[in-house]
Amino acid sequence: MREKLYQSMIELTNGKWSSAIIQSFARSKLSKTIIPSYIKYFNITLQDVTRPIKDFSTLHEFFIREVSTESRPVHLGTNSIISPVDATVETFGPITEDGIFIVKDKPYSLENLLGSPKIAKQFVNGKYIILYLSPAEYHRIHAPVDGEVIRQYMLGKKSYPVNKWGLQYGKEAISGNYRLLTQLRMPNNKQCFHIKVGAMFVNSIELTNASSKWKKGEEVGYFSFGSTVVLLFEEGSMEFSATLKAGKFVRMGEIVANML
Secondary structure (H helix, E strand, C coil): CHHHHHHHHHHHCCCCCHHHHHHHHCCCHHHHHHHHHHHHHCCCCCCEEEHHHHHCCHHHHHHHCCCCCHHHHCCCCEEECCCCEEEEEEEECCCCCCCCCECCCEHHHEEHCCCCHHHHHHHCEEEEEEEEEEEEEEEEEEEECCCCEEEEECCCCCCCCCCCCHHHHHCCCHCCCCCCEEEEECCCEEEEEEEECCCCCCEEEEEECCCECCCCCEEEEEEEEEEEEEEEECCEEEEEEECCCCCCCCCCCCEEEEEC
16 A cells, blocks of 8 residues: 555656756756755765855756865776765676566566567576665766777666665656667677666756776766666676675675686
């Protein structure tokens, strides 16, 4: 009952008009006045922000703020796979031989997530990790490994909440949301997916890197609202770091796995 009620409320409020209103306000000069309250409410640390707060002209500008390079050192290990974002590790683990992975006790299908049974088959028995960015976090997105871009495409239209309530009570928030998918060939010649998932109301995922080759740690885009990144890996291509745990907060550049 609770799940149905939650989904009904989201459907009633999550439309083009609500998205347009939020985006319009966040990009307006008026929104600058709420930046101090936004910082206080989310308890945002400012010491790594590269510009004075007074220099941000809109809330959106602050939301996609850049941080100093020194504050996000990139793990330099040859085989390391880093977190591409500042985020909480929602969950991670194996993908079954049926192409299923579990999030908040809900099964998700690789085929639905990737939009292709042929591509999905390639990641059967592989591994996945889901990284959640709250509205408080640094929202620039980076490359998790050195990689060659094989393909990049978009799927989905609406976006539902990807926070813990959205994942628990929502309707396939990860595989149903608007998302931008990038398939990469890693240095070990295995492949991975870097999937950027839109959040409720605002589907904006902006690319800032059009190169066909990614360098570990370099910026590739940004979210315009709290969101999620999903990483998928082929079978036998990597192993998770021994220190990785569900609920752990990781910063961009920190190691989360190693290539095999």
